[in-house]
Amino acid sequence: MTGGNRGLGLEIVKALASAGAFVLINGRNQENLDRAVTAVKSLGGSASPLQLDITDEAAVEKAFNSIREQYGRLDILVNNVGMRDRRGLFKFEMDAVRHLVETDLIAPFNLCRKAAQLMIENGEGRIINITSIAGSIAGAGDAAYTAAKGGLEALTRALAAELGTYGITVNGVAPGFFATESNADIVADREIAAWLQKRTSLGRWGEPKEIAGAVIFFASTAASYVTGQVLAVDGGYLTHF
Numbered sequence: 001m002t003g004g005n006r007g008l009g010l011e012i013v014k015a016l017a018s019a020g021a022f023v024l025i026n027g028r029n030q031e032n033l034d035r036a037v038t039a040v041k042s043l044g045g046s047a048s049p050l051q052l053d054i055t056d057e058a059a060v061e062k063a064f065n066s067i068r069e070q071y072g073r074l075d076i077l078v079n080n081v082g083m084r085d086r087r088g089l090f091k092f093e094m095d096a097v098r099h100l101v102e103t104d105l106i107a108p109f110n111l112c113r114k115a116a117q118l119m120i121e122n123g124e125g126r127i128i129n130i131t132s133i134a135g136s137i138a139g140a141g142d143a144a145y146t147a148a149k150g151g152l153e154a155l156t157r158a159l160a161a162e163l164g165t166y167g168i169t170v171n172g173v174a175p176g177f178f179a180t181e182s183n184a185d186i187v188a189d190r191e192i193a194a195w196l197q198k199r200t201s202l203g204r205w206g207e208p209k210e211i212a213g214a215v216i217f218f219a220s221t222a223a224s225y226v227t228g229q230v231l232a233v234d235g236g237y238l239t240h241f
């Protein structure tokens with residue numbers, strides 16, 4: 001579970017652990033990782049920290065080798081890490097664009113490949129990519145993130161096509177507007193709350209724990225014949241006008 005030590009990722013981790021999964025929680029900040037492991041344990045679940053930067057290919061390679069040695073299998077990969085940079089088109093340095101695309105698309109691509117290798121050996125597996133409503137629609141001033149998330153959705157379909165015969169499903173979950181820490185400044189903004197009230201069918205921000213059901217569905221046997229899909233969890237944002 002990448003990026004599982006806070007935000008939407010932590011809610012997904014807690015839901016997976018509550019459903020009986022042993023979860024390797026990834027992130028860079030060790031303190032937050034320790035807190036996440038403690039939170040899972042206090043729910044009666046089991047988890048271990050996996051501290052690495054997903055853009056560090058050597059660290060990822062090492063981690064997958066140790067997963068193979070220690071556990072011999074990987075049943076579910078959730079690619080949740082995502083960074084955003086809302087500077088306008090002409091304010092980006094190209095290095096910042098590369099860093100964002102590396103984090104939001106290329107590193108998840110690599111993780112999908114590594115996970116698929118292990119899953120193929122087991123004859124089954126579930127890959128779930130956390131995209132965004134920005135994967136299918138766009139607003140001004142968000143080009144790099146939108147391009148990366150659109151790419152992640154396309155990757156989800158491409159891998160579903162390529163890995164289906166190995167018993168591996170690949171699906172995506174596209175969050176809308178969630179009241180996470182990373183959105184704390186805009187969650188407090190009354191104008192944005194009023195706009196969301198009109199703009200979404202449910203008329204409100206998503207609560208972080210509301211992301212988890214879609215992931216649990218794709219990870220469960222209930223979704224055994226579902227692949228290549230991206231499910232928006234957005235309070236109706238994409239379908240509302």
Ligand SMILES: NC(=O)c1ccc[n+]([C@@H]2O[C@H](COP(=O)([O-])OP(=O)(O)OC[C@H]3O[C@@H](n4cnc5c(N)ncnc54)[C@H](OP(=O)(O)O)[C@@H]3O)[C@@H](O)[C@H]2O)c1
Pocket residue numbers: 002003004005006007008009026027028029030032052053054055080081082083103130131132133174175176177178179180181182183
């Ligand atoms: N929040 C929303 O409303 C919203 C809307 C649409 C889509 N999304 C998508 O949903 C996902 C989660 O969003 P969020 O708001 O919960 O994000 P967040 O609060 O910014 O959390 C990001 C998580 O990823 C980890 N992380 C970041 N870069 C990493 C790296 N290079 N290597 C390893 N871990 C890394 C962070 O932990 P460390 O800092 O410890 O590494 C943290 O656990 C993202 O993909 C985001 O694009 C969110």
